[in-house]
Amino acid sequence: xxxxxxxxxxxxxxxxxxxxxxxxxxxxxxxxxxxxxxxxxxxxxxxxxxxxxxxxxxxxxxxxxxxxxxxxxxxxxxxxxxxxxxxxxxxxxxxxxxxxxxxxxxxxxxxxxxxxxxxxxxxxxxxxxxxxxxxxxxxxxxxxxxxxxxxxxxxxxxxxxxxxxxxxxxxxxxxxxxxxxxxxxxxx
Amino acid sequence: xxxxxxxxxxxxxxxxxxxxxxxxxxxxxxxxxxxxxxxxxxxxxxxxxxxxxxxxxxxxxxxxxxxxxxxxxxxxxxxxxxxxxxxxxxxxxxxxxxxxxxxxxxxxxxxxxxxxxxxxxxxxxxxxxxxxxxxxxxxxxxxxxxxxxxxxxxxxxxxxxxxxxxxxxxxxxxxxxxxxxxxxxxxxxxxxxxxxxxxxxxxxxxxxxxxxxxxxxxxxxxxxxxxxxxxxxxxxxxxxxxxxxxxxxxxxxxxxxxxxxxxxxxxxxxxxxxxxxxxxxxxxxxxxxxxxxxxxxxxxxxxxxxxxxxxxxxxxxxxxxxxxxxxxxxxxxxxxxxxxxxxxxxxxxxxxxxxxxxxxxxxxxxxxxxxxxxxxxxxxxxxxxxxxxxxxxxxxxxxxxxxxxxxxxxx
Amino acid sequence: xxxxxxxxxxxxxxxxxxxxxxxxxxxxxxxxxxxxxxxxxxxxxxxxxxxxxxxxxxxxxxxxxxxxxxxxxxxxxxxxxxxxxxxxxxxxxxxxxxxxxxxxxxxxxxxxxxxxxxxxxxxxxxxxxxxxxxxxxxxxxxxxxxxxxxxxxxxxxxxxxxxxxxxxxxxxxxxxxxxxxxxxxxxxxxxxxxxxxxxxxxxxxxxxxxxxxxxxxxxxxxxxxxxxxxxxxxxxxxxxxxxxxxxxxxxxxxxxxxxxx
Numbered sequence: 001x002x003x004x005x006x007x008x009x010x011x012x013x014x015x016x017x018x019x020x021x022x023x024x025x026x027x028x029x030x031x032x033x034x035x036x037x038x039x040x041x042x043x044x045x046x047x048x049x050x051x052x053x054x055x056x057x058x059x060x061x062x063x064x065x066x067x068x069x070x071x072x073x074x075x076x077x078x079x080x081x082x083x084x085x086x087x088x089x090x091x092x093x094x095x096x097x098x099x100x101x102x103x104x105x106x107x108x109x110x111x112x113x114x115x116x117x118x119x120x121x122x123x124x125x126x127x128x129x130x131x132x133x134x135x136x137x138x139x140x141x142x143x144x145x146x147x148x149x150x151x152x153x154x155x156x157x158x159x160x161x162x163x164x165x166x167x168x169x170x171x172x173x174x175x176x177x178x179x180x181x182x183x184x185x186x187x188x
Numbered sequence: 189x190x191x192x193x194x195x196x197x198x199x200x201x202x203x204x205x206x207x208x209x210x211x212x213x214x215x216x217x218x219x220x221x222x223x224x225x226x227x228x229x230x231x232x233x234x235x236x237x238x239x240x241x242x243x244x245x246x247x248x249x250x251x252x253x254x255x256x257x258x259x260x261x262x263x264x265x266x267x268x269x270x271x272x273x274x275x276x277x278x279x280x281x282x283x284x285x286x287x288x289x290x291x292x293x294x295x296x297x298x299x300x301x302x303x304x305x306x307x308x309x310x311x312x313x314x315x316x317x318x319x320x321x322x323x324x325x326x327x328x329x330x331x332x333x334x335x336x337x338x339x340x341x342x343x344x345x346x347x348x349x350x351x352x353x354x355x356x357x358x359x360x361x362x363x364x365x366x367x368x369x370x371x372x373x374x375x376x377x378x379x380x381x382x383x384x385x386x387x388x389x390x391x392x393x394x395x396x397x398x399x400x401x402x403x404x405x406x407x408x409x410x411x412x413x414x415x416x417x418x419x420x421x422x423x424x425x426x427x428x429x430x431x432x433x434x435x436x437x438x439x440x441x442x443x444x445x446x447x448x449x450x451x452x453x454x455x456x457x458x459x460x461x462x463x464x465x466x467x468x469x470x471x472x473x474x475x476x477x478x479x480x481x482x483x484x485x486x487x488x489x490x491x492x493x494x495x496x497x498x499x500x501x502x503x504x505x506x507x508x509x510x511x512x513x514x515x516x517x518x519x520x521x522x523x524x525x526x527x528x529x530x531x532x533x534x535x536x537x538x539x540x541x542x543x544x545x546x547x548x549x550x551x552x553x554x555x556x557x558x559x560x561x562x563x564x565x566x567x568x569x570x571x572x573x574x575x576x577x578x579x580x581x582x583x584x585x586x587x588x589x590x591x592x593x594x595x596x597x598x599x
Numbered sequence: 600x601x602x603x604x605x606x607x608x609x610x611x612x613x614x615x616x617x618x619x620x621x622x623x624x625x626x627x628x629x630x631x632x633x634x635x636x637x638x639x640x641x642x643x644x645x646x647x648x649x650x651x652x653x654x655x656x657x658x659x660x661x662x663x664x665x666x667x668x669x670x671x672x673x674x675x676x677x678x679x680x681x682x683x684x685x686x687x688x689x690x691x692x693x694x695x696x697x698x699x700x701x702x703x704x705x706x707x708x709x710x711x712x713x714x715x716x717x718x719x720x721x722x723x724x725x726x727x728x729x730x731x732x733x734x735x736x737x738x739x740x741x742x743x744x745x746x747x748x749x750x751x752x753x754x755x756x757x758x759x760x761x762x763x764x765x766x767x768x769x770x771x772x773x774x775x776x777x778x779x780x781x782x783x784x785x786x787x788x789x790x791x792x793x794x795x796x797x798x799x800x801x802x803x804x805x806x807x808x809x810x811x812x813x814x815x816x817x818x819x820x821x822x823x824x825x826x827x828x829x830x831x832x833x834x835x836x837x838x839x840x841x842x843x844x845x846x847x848x849x850x851x852x853x854x855x856x857x858x859x860x
Contacts, residue, residue, distance in 0.1 A: 017854060024847045031844060034837075038278035042253050047275040051671050051709035228859060270667050270735075273826070280826045281833070429855045437848040444841045451834025452639045455739060463740035463823075464732075473782075 054188030056180070059119065067136045069124060072187050076124035077175060078136050078148075079185070082159060087117045089146065090160035100170045104160040107171070110185075111178045121177050121187065122161040126150040128168035133157060148172070197223075220406055225424035226431055227412035229589050233307075234410065234431075235438030236300040242439050243293035244398065248391050250286040251335075258338065260384035262377045265340035266465040284454040290332050291457045292446045294480035297325065305511075306532050308520030309411040315512035317404040322508045324397050329481065329505075331390040334383040336478060337375075341462030346475045348375045348383070354488070357498040374468060414592055415520030416585055423589035474549055482546030483539045487565065489550045490558040500562060507569045514569055516577030524583040528576050531568060538564045629743055629750025629780045632813075636745075636820055639835060642828050643821045645677035650799060651818025652676065654811050656686075657797050659734065662726060662788075664714040667735035668822055671708040676821055684708060729787055738816070738823040745816045750780035752812035755790040 045053075055072050059079060062068055067080035082090075090104040107122075109115045126133050128150065134140040135148035135157070143149030143156035145164045150156075155166030162171040177187045197218045199205040208214040257276050259268040272279035301321070304310055310318035337348045352369050356362040371378030409418070418424045425431075449456065457479060461472045477485050487504050491497035507514075522529040538561050545558035586592035635644040652673065655665065670687035674680060687706035690713045696702045706713065716722035722730035741747045756765075756777045769784050771777050778786045792811050799806045821827075 020847070020850055020854060024844075024851050027840075027844045027847055031840065034840070038281045039249065039253055041278045042276060042282055043256070044277045046257075046271065046277065046279070047671075048271065048669070048709070049275075051669065267667070274667065274672075280830065284830075425859060430859070433848070433852040433855045437845065437852045440841055440845040440848050444838060444845060447834065447837045447841055451830055451837060454830070460740050460742050460744075463736040 054186055056184060056186050058183055059185055060183040064118075066138070069136050070187070072123075072175065076132055077187060078120075078122050078124045078161075078172075080120045080136070080159075082118050082120055086120075086146070086159040090158060090162075091117075093158065093160075093162075099163050102160075102162060102171055107160050107162075107174050111176050114179065116179060119179075119185070120159070120161060121174065121185070122172035123175055124148075124172070126152065126155055126168055127163065127170040127172065128153055128155050128166070133172070220427075221432070222426060222428040224406065224409075224427040225418065225421070226410060226427045227418050227589055228423060228425045228430075229412050229414060229593050230410070230431065230434070231413050232438060233299065233303040233413075235435055235442075236296050236303060238435035239439055239442045240293065240296040240300055241398065242443075243289060243296055244391070244394065247286065247289050247293055248395070250282050250289060251388070251391065253282050254286055255388060258384075260338070260381050262340060262380055262466070265338060265380060269339045281450075284450050288446065288450045288454055288457065290335065291478065291480065292442070292449070294328065294332070296442065297328065298480070301325070302532075302536060305535075306522045306529075307411055307413055308415050308515065308517070308522070310512045311415075311515060311520045312512070313408050314404075314411065317401060318512055319509055320397055320401040320404060322505065324394055324401060325508075326505060327390055327394045327397065331387060331394065332478065332480070334387040334390070337380065337383045338387060339462060340380065340466045342464045342466055342470075342472050343459045343462040343475065345375060345466035345468065346471055347477055348379065350475055351477075352379075354498050354501075357495040359495070376468075411520060412589065413521060413523060414586060414589060415523070416589065419588050476547055479543065479547070482544075483542035483561075484546075486542040486546035486558045487562045489546070490555075490562040500566075504565060507566065511569065511573070514573040516574050517580065517582065518577075519582040519585060524585055525580060526583060527580045528572075531572055531576070535565070535568050538568070627780055629746045629754065631746055632749060634745050634820065635817065636824075636827055639831055641831060643676065644817055646803070647814045647817040648676040648821050649678060649818075650803065650811075651814035651816065652678075653799070654792070654797050654815040655734070655818055658791055659815065660712075660715060662715055662722075662731040663734045664716075664722075664731075665712040665734050665822060666714060667733075668712045669708070670706060670710055670712065672822075672825065675825060676818070680708075727787060731788070734819055734822065736823050738820040740823075745820050747780065748816045748819065749812050751778060751786070752792055752815070753808060754779035754781070 053073055055070065057070050057079065059081070062079060062081045064081050065083045065086075067078055069076045069078055071077070080086075087104070093104075095101040095103065104117070105115055108117050108120055124132050124136065129152060131150050131152035133148035133150040133155070135142040141149045143165075145156055145158035147157040147159045147161060147164075150166065150168065153167050155168035156164050157168075157172055158164050160171075161174070163169070175187050177185050179185050197215055199208055199214060204214050254272065257268065257272050257279065259265060269283070272283050274280075304318060304321065333347070333351060337344045352366055352375065355365045355369060358365060367373065369379070370376065371382060412418075459476065464472075476482070484501050484504055488497045488501040491500050517525060517528065519525060522532055542558060542561040542565070545554045545561060548554050550558070586595070634641070635647065636642060655663075670683055673683045673686065678686075684707075687708055687710060690706045691703040692706045692710050692713060694702055694704050714722075716725060716730070719730050738744050738748060743750070756779060758766075758771065758773050758775075758777065761771060761777060765771065765777070765784075769777070771785065775785045776787070776789050777784055792808050792815075794807050797806050797811055804810050824830075
């Protein structure tokens, strides 16, 4: 044990004494942090939650021009089957006009780098304060840019889900997805 | 508060001085945990108060975190605990810390109580300090019992059934009380829900009583192995660094044993049958409480009468409240009580024997043993303690703590 | 004073030991075996656990559920994701179609192990009135743990081999299943395993009764306590850390007290 180096009946020399105190203090700090870790880690998503973190969606029933909402990781995801006009509109916008510049192609590319412009998949959460924008259901207002319109504070998104007007700072997020066949898409 | 030396502390840090002028928390800590004059002759038994405090904090910390993932519903409680064990990050560790922690908290408190009994820490002027301690013990038992119900295993359910049924022994209103405790006609979802709520509440009440226990302790200061009062500065040392460091060492040693159980034998102190989900239609072969309640359980079963058993069991704790007045001896510490000392050891042996009896079905040898054990338990407190104090001749007390310490060093 | 304390402790220990000696009972305990996962350095034998899963799947799963496990968990005993996906896809899991009608679909990684019976009542009805117990926690839920489980699986004695005393004492008939280690000896479950019941893959051990019983016990031990390896690993680190910390604290304490002793 470390104590055998300490002469008994005396204070020991000051450097050794300081070293001992610093070492013990450091040890206590390490112990406290290590003990805190399981308590903090405990709040992370559990294994069963993570196991449900990807879903598979059959997009075959979605007609051109229509969109659906699916629930993924507790949040809505919009899948829109875009019309050729939608695609053209999205591709023709100049990047310099966009508050959050991003090409349409980059937003319709799956994780295997395959581009499918007819399918737009975005997380349906407004990047302003987390409301769900309107525009997915038939008859919903789609805003001035024919995409989505957030009823909370009036943010407007275009046919590529990019922010065009209003307080939202960024485009609707594109989740990681992969078309496992022409009609089956795995999100997450 | 305790007599402190010299002027109130002066803080160089301006922020600390500003706060302390308005809310003297720093002065308080300084006075009660730094300069606080403490007898210089503590042995390692005096570590167990600090150890018990650490365990209390650990139990509350792990418990709060467990509660974030637990579901108090009869159809989901068992599975939610297993989800903590399997899927929740670090969940198994937090749960085993909590489960094993209950045992180690009780172990520390039992050693602490033994220390109090052996060295006469309950004697004047520390009677209230002792009584607050017994209140803490009672609250701990209630908390532990309700906590044990939460995983909703077989032993949870049947333990709850048996213990709540104790109250049916009360004449006239007993059955109504039991129905009231259950919130139904058997231990069921309402029972689980209220036990969860109370299991979360009681620890904070324990914290409050512990605070009072500490305040009471600091009025007259700690007792010590010699049981004589300090007569001046030569008999005491400041609490910090002398006892902070000694307590720190003791706490770490205790935690080593605790860690060995948490990590290598987490289920050694538990009952396997509690890993079977509760089934209200099938009683397990044997219903036994956790080890720390076994002696009281043995007393309950030793008496061949329902009401009598219940009264004896509660009496076993109730008698502790009046120990300060049952003890008639002039000296505190058993170090100077040549006869009574052996009876304290005998009492410990008796309680251990009762514990062993409580762990086994009441058949054969266990029946007479538990009866003898129960009789001695009450004999010890009610007859021996007052009588022996009158007739025993204590050994001569040393003139002062410093005197005794220095003499020992020379020898 | 210290001497007296020590003698007190010795007296207590002697008394305790005496009481424990009285406590020894006449229950037949299964013999103790060494398990790969025992002790502070224990780990699960992956190959044995995988064989044990095969035994569970082909034999036990006909009656016993394993409801706390999901297919994804099988990756923890060394099966690859593709293997586990294939295992999950073999079973049909009840679910709802998009229009809300009940359907069956192939299992996924996130699905719980499929139960052999839809509910407890059905399980009881199909098994002579008593539902076969779930095996998820079996190794932790029985006194003796893995030894007990192994004992039950290998402890069957055919009626012809029983002594007349045994038959008389436990009133065994030809239709009863006699098991050496089951409390009361008469067990509802007929002997589930026998030599060659399962065909192990080439290159592995022979599927003898003992081998299969030991493999399925290894698998179920893992199922009961999936984080045992992490627990042991963390435990060794924590105890070593605390020992070093205690050493330092002792040195500090001595230093602080040096002028008072």
